[in-house]
Amino acid sequence: MSVKVIAFVTVKSGQEDAFVAAAKVCVAASRAETGVLHYDLWREVDGDQRFVFNELYSDDDAVKAHMASDHFKAFGLAARDLAAARPVIIKTHAIDVAA
Numbered sequence: 472m473s474v475k476v477i478a479f480v481t482v483k484s485g486q487e488d489a490f491v492a493a494a495k496v497c498v499a500a501s502r503a504e505t506g507v508l509h510y511d512l513w514r515e516v517d518g519d520q521r522f523v524f525n526e527l528y529s530d531d532d533a534v535k536a537h538m539a540s541d542h543f544k545a546f547g548l549a550a551r552d553l554a555a556a557r558p559v560i561i562k563t564h565a566i567d568v569a570a
Contacts, residue, residue, distance in 0.1 A: 472530060472531075472565060473508070473527060473528065473529060473564070473565050474527070474528045474529075474530060474531055474533070474534050474562060474563070474565075475528075475563045475564075475565070476524070476526040476527075476528070476534065476560065476561070476562050476563075477523065477524065477525055477560075477561045477563075478523070478524040478526070478558050478559070478560045478561075479521045479522070479523055479558060479559040479560075480521060480522045480523075480524070480550065480554055480558045481521045481522075481555045481556050482522060482553050482554055482555060483553060483554065483555045484555075486553040489549075489553055490522065490553045490554075491512075493549040493550060493553070494512050494522070494524075494546065494550075496542060496545075496546065497542050497545075497546035498510055498511070498512055500540070500542035501537060501542065501543070504533070504536065504537055505533065505536070506528055506529040506530065506532065506533025506536060506537075507526070507527075507528060507529075507537065508527040508529060509525065509527035510524070510527075511524070511525045511526075512525075
């Protein structure tokens with residue numbers, strides 16, 4: 472069953488460029504992982520202008536492998552100093568409403 476993960480990250484003022492630079496490395500490596508179907512970084516237009524990771528995986532095992540990867544761990548360490556708060560992470564499973 473496919474898994475959608477959406478993560479919202481609020482970054483400290485003035486640290487946006489550093490966050491994007493760190494995220495680029497993680498995004499590129501994540502896209503090459505087995506089981507990663509979609510992995511993008513977005514920026515909220517209004518409000519807090521949070522960064523939004525939009526991720527799609529083939530299954531829960533692919534999510535676990537991603538979270539155990541060296542590039543994800545390295546990004547987490549870098550982002551911890553750049554983030555204004557803990558990220559909000561939403562993990563979902565698909566519901567087939569077409570059946």
